[in-house]
Amino acid sequence: MIPIMDSKRQYAKIGDKLEEAVVEVMRSGSYILGKNNKAFEEEMAAYCGTKYAVALNSGTDALHVALRALDIGKGDEVITTAFTFVATTEAIGIVGAKPVFAYIDKDTFNIDPEKIEALITPNTKAIIPVHLYGQPCEMDKIMDIAKRHNLHVIEDACQGIGSEYKGQKVGSFGTFGCFSFYPTKNLGTMGDGGMLVMNDEKLRDRVVALRNHGGAVRYYHDEIGVNSRLDEIQAAILRVKLPYVDEWNAARKANAEYYNELFADCDEVETPVELHDTKCIYHQYTVKVPNRDQVFDKMRENGVGVMLYYPVPLHMQKVHKYLNIPEMSLPNTVEDTKVVMSLPMFPEITKEEQETVAKTLKAIVRGEL
Numbered sequence: 001m002i003p004i005m006d007s008k009r010q011y012a013k014i015g016d017k018l019e020e021a022v023v024e025v026m027r028s029g030s031y032i033l034g035k036n037n038k039a040f041e042e043e044m045a046a047y048c049g050t051k052y053a054v055a056l057n058s059g060t061d062a063l064h065v066a067l068r069a070l071d072i073g074k075g076d077e078v079i080t081t082a083f084t085f086v087a088t089t090e091a092i093g094i095v096g097a098k099p100v101f102a103y104i105d106k107d108t109f110n111i112d113p114e115k116i117e118a119l120i121t122p123n124t125k126a127i128i129p130v131h132l133y134g135q136p137c138e139m140d141k142i143m144d145i146a147k148r149h150n151l152h153v154i155e156d157a158c159q160g161i162g163s164e165y166k167g168q169k170v171g172s173f174g175t176f177g178c179f180s181f182y183p184t185k186n187l188g189t190m191g192d193g194g195m196l197v198m199n200d201e202k203l204r205d206r207v208v209a210l211r212n213h214g215g216a217v218r219y220y221h222d223e224i225g226v227n228s229r230l231d232e233i234q235a236a237i238l239r240v241k242l243p244y245v246d247e248w249n250a251a252r253k254a255n256a257e258y259y260n261e262l263f264a265d266c267d268e269v270e271t272p273v274e275l276h277d278t279k280c281i282y283h284q285y286t287v288k289v290p291n292r293d294q295v296f297d298k299m300r301e302n303g304v305g306v307m308l309y310y311p312v313p314l315h316m317q318k319v320h321k322y323l324n325i326p327e328m329s330l331p332n333t334v335e336d337t338k339v340v341m342s343l344p345m346f347p348e349i350t351k352e353e354q355e356t357v358a359k360t361l362k363a364i365v366r367g368e369l
């Protein structure tokens with residue numbers, strides 16, 4: 001099976017450095033909020049082009065702690081997309097606010113900025129755009145709407161580390177940018193991990209307190225917080241990996257271009273669209289195909305580890321049943337959910353593997369397999 005991604009190949013290249021870093025932490029006796037955490041925060045802020053970064057235990061925590069830090073909760077509405085991983089709206093639910101789903105752009109799969117304003121009510125407090133598959137959202141339009149309506153923007157950049165919109169890194173546009181270091185992300189650790197980046201010092205301090213039981217001073221607690229710290233072992237691993245991210249992202253981009261080339265003679269396979277003046281980092285390489293469910297099964301039968309991100313749009317998930325949203329009120333989302341399929345994509349995938357993936361998919365959509 002050609003895997004959707006393969007962490008072992010990355011480990012084969014930099015395993016020695018990772019092992020050295022982990023052993024150093026184990027020997028140090030300092031396991032939580034130590035020097036690696038602090039250094040990694042500084043390195044991530046520099047990488048993203050923000051003043052501050054605060055490490056947390058997951059991308060999900062980054063999203064919900066961002067909402068907490070902005071005092072968004074009961075009675076508030078947050079505009080986002082239903083074409084994303086559930087963590088985006090789970091975070092909204094955790095703080096007691098209500099997700100409001102906007103249309104997506106059919107080509108980029110991201111929130112359609114033209115469809116946001118009609119959804120704004122006096123209860124709207126924030127917009128959460130999601131840079132899905134590593135494709136940047138149209139941040140100038142989204143920031144413009146937010147400014148005019150006095151809303152916060154919390155970017156879900158969990159799939160977008162290193163991607164850029166008009167020369168600026170995603171995550172650095174909004175009040176907060178949220179990152180995940182789940183093992184399969186473009187910068188993945190060997191467990192869970194997450195990060196918030198921001199430019200506001202007061203918000204930084206609030207997040208620092210919230211992640212550690214709601215107090216800045218040990219054993220003095222000002223509010224209900226959470227236990228959401230990035231441990232030293234994960235921070236040390238991520239510090240070894242961060243300097244490679246641009247190289248890995250460039251390899252993904254080159255692999256995406258090779259796929260584009262391989263599918264150039266096949267109209268049945270719609271390849272990903274890139275917006276003008278963006279840098280896409282191809283967390284996923286997602287195509288649209290006819291008869292997707294059958295094609296998906298056949299791909300797997302023929303040894304290609306394709307995946308569906310995501311099989312059910314969020315407004316149709318049981319967890320959101322209480323919102324009573326009619327399925328076809330989000331037609332683009334529903335239609336795209338039925339045709340998308342993600343192909344194996346990681347920096348180390350070989351040309352031969354990509355050729356096999358493309359040959360198999362072309363044969364299937366042409367009815368030859």
Ligand SMILES: *Cc1c(COP(=O)(O)O)cnc(C)c1O
Nearest residue numbers: 058059060085087158159180182
């Ligand atoms: C991975 C992911 C998250 C959640 O990150 P975790 O670290 O797994 O909690 C949130 N949003 C999106 C779009 C993601 O892909």
